Amino acid sequence: MAISLAYLGPIGTNSETAALAYARFLADTMNEEIILHPYPSIAQTIQAAATKEANLAIAPVENSTEGSVTITLDTLWQLEQLNIQQELVLPISHVFLSRGTSLQGLKTVYSHPQALAQCQRWLTHFLPKVKLIPTNSTTEALSEINQDPTSGAIASPRAAKLYDLPVLATNINDYPDNCTRFWVVGLTPSTVGNKISLGFSVPANVPGALVKPLQVFASKEINLSRIESRPTRRSLGEYLFFIDLEIQYDHTLTQEALSELATHTEIIKIFGQYCVTPISPSILSEL
Numbered sequence: 001m002a003i004s005l006a007y008l009g010p011i012g013t014n015s016e017t018a019a020l021a022y023a024r025f026l027a028d029t030m031n032e033e034i035i036l037h038p039y040p041s042i043a044q045t046i047q048a049a050a051t052k053e054a055n056l057a058i059a060p061v062e063n064s065t066e067g068s069v070t071i072t073l074d075t076l077w078q079l080e081q082l083n084i085q086q087e088l089v090l091p092i093s094h095v096f097l098s099r100g101t102s103l104q105g106l107k108t109v110y111s112h113p114q115a116l117a118q119c120q121r122w123l124t125h126f127l128p129k130v131k132l133i134p135t136n137s138t139t140e141a142l143s144e145i146n147q148d149p150t151s152g153a154i155a156s157p158r159a160a161k162l163y164d165l166p167v168l169a170t171n172i173n174d175y176p177d178n179c180t181r182f183w184v185v186g187l188t189p190s191t192v193g194n195k196i197s198l199g200f201s202v203p204a205n206v207p208g209a210l211v212k213p214l215q216v217f218a219s220k221e222i223n224l225s226r227i228e229s230r231p232t233r234r235s236l237g238e239y240l241f242f243i244d245l246e247i248q249y250d251h252t253l254t255q256e257a258l259s260e261l262a263t264h265t266e267i268i269k270i271f272g273q274y275c276v277t278p279i280s281p282s283i284l285s286e287l
Contacts, residue, residue: 006054009038012139012159084272096169098152110141111154193275200265
C-alpha cells in the first residue's frame, strides 16, 4: 500500500525536493512507495497529516541563514497529535529567473519570504530599487513572471528546468552553505533516533521561570542544540519555548529529565524522537 506525503507545492519547490528525497530514502530502505500531494501553504500541508488526508507531511522548520519557520512551530503546537518521524537537511541554492534579457530595467521580484531574505545581500547589490513581492512558495512566484519581462523571481535550479525559464544569475543566496531542516510528521510516534524536539510553557512570567526547566537538562549533562521562544498569543510577554535535545547514550537520564521537566512547566508537548538525515548532492542530482 502506497504512503501519501503532503508537501508545500506546487511542483518545483524546495519542499517538493525534500519530499522526493524522502521518497527515495523510503524506497531504498523500506521498499515503500510514496505518492506526493501538494498543498498551497505550510499550515495546510501539516494539517493534512493531522486530518488523515495524507499519511505524512513534510515541512521546513529552520533555515541556516534566516532561522526558524515559525508557522511550522506554531502549527505543530496547535496540532498536538502529530509526531516527528524524521528530519531531513536539504542544501538550498537559489537562482534568479526572468523573461527579461538582463537585470537592467527590472521592477519587481517575486518569491517566498524566506528565499527573499536568504538572498538579501545579492538583491541589495544588484537590484536595489526593485519591489520585493512575497508569494506562498518559490514556485508560485514563477507564474507571475511569464507575461512580464520587467519582473523576476527567485527559485531553485530544479524549478528553472521544470518550468523552462531563463536563468539570469546562479548561486545568489547570501551564504554558500545555506541549508534547511525539514520535519516529516505523522500520527504514528517514532521511538528511534538521537534527537528529541519538544515545546513547553511556564506557569508564570517570573524570575527563574525559564532557568529551572533548563537546569533540569544541565544537571544531567544533556545538550540542547536549539532553544527559542514564540508568543503564547494569550497575553503580551507570555511565551512558549521550543527546544531540541540530544539523547544521552544512557536513555534513562533523558526520561528522568523529561519527567522532572513536567514539574517546572505549565504545558509540555513532546513532538517526537527522530533521526537526522542529510540529503546528499548526489541524490539531488538524480531528482
